[in-house]
Amino acid sequence: xxxxxxxxxxxxxxxxxxxxxxxxxxxxxxxxxxxxxxxxxxxxxxxxxxxxxxxxxxxxxxxxxxxxxxxxxxxxxxxxxxxxxxxxxxxxxxxxxxxxxxxxxxxxxxxx
Numbered sequence: 001x002x003x004x005x006x007x008x009x010x011x012x013x014x015x016x017x018x019x020x021x022x023x024x025x026x027x028x029x030x031x032x033x034x035x036x037x038x039x040x041x042x043x044x045x046x047x048x049x050x051x052x053x054x055x056x057x058x059x060x061x062x063x064x065x066x067x068x069x070x071x072x073x074x075x076x077x078x079x080x081x082x083x084x085x086x087x088x089x090x091x092x093x094x095x096x097x098x099x100x101x102x103x104x105x106x107x108x109x110x111x112x
Contacts, residue, residue: 002107003057006067009100010053013070017046033080045073053104060111067104074098 020026020043030039049070056063074097081091 002104005100006053006057006063006104009067009070009097009104010050012097013046013050013053017043017050020046033084035080042073042077045069049073056108060108064105064108067101067108071098071101071105074101 016026020039026043027036027039030036030042035042049066052062052066052069056066074094077094078091078098081094
């Protein structure tokens with residue numbers, strides 16, 4: 001089950017990270033947040049995090065770093081959504097991905 005959760009998170013972050021560079025809509029979202037200059041950095045962190053989760057299937061330390069980093073990234077994303085007063089529906093994905101990656105992080109730490 002854990003492997004499925006890791007793949008789900010990894011593919012999602014790879015998709016959204018790559019999509020930032022190909023979709024004007026995602027760039028416009030960062031403008032709406034007032035964080036346009038952080039869009040490329042966020043996308044690169046999502047891509048690295050997604051790749052890190054996949055590498056982490058074989059290297060537990062990388063799994064811990066990647067999942068912890070993605071959980072933190074999504075916590076910040078959720079905070080931004082609250083700050084700009086997006087409703088629950090728009091804020092829910094960042095919250096759920098924060099929980100998912102926090103869970104992966106927690107389980108990966110228990111391996112030590």
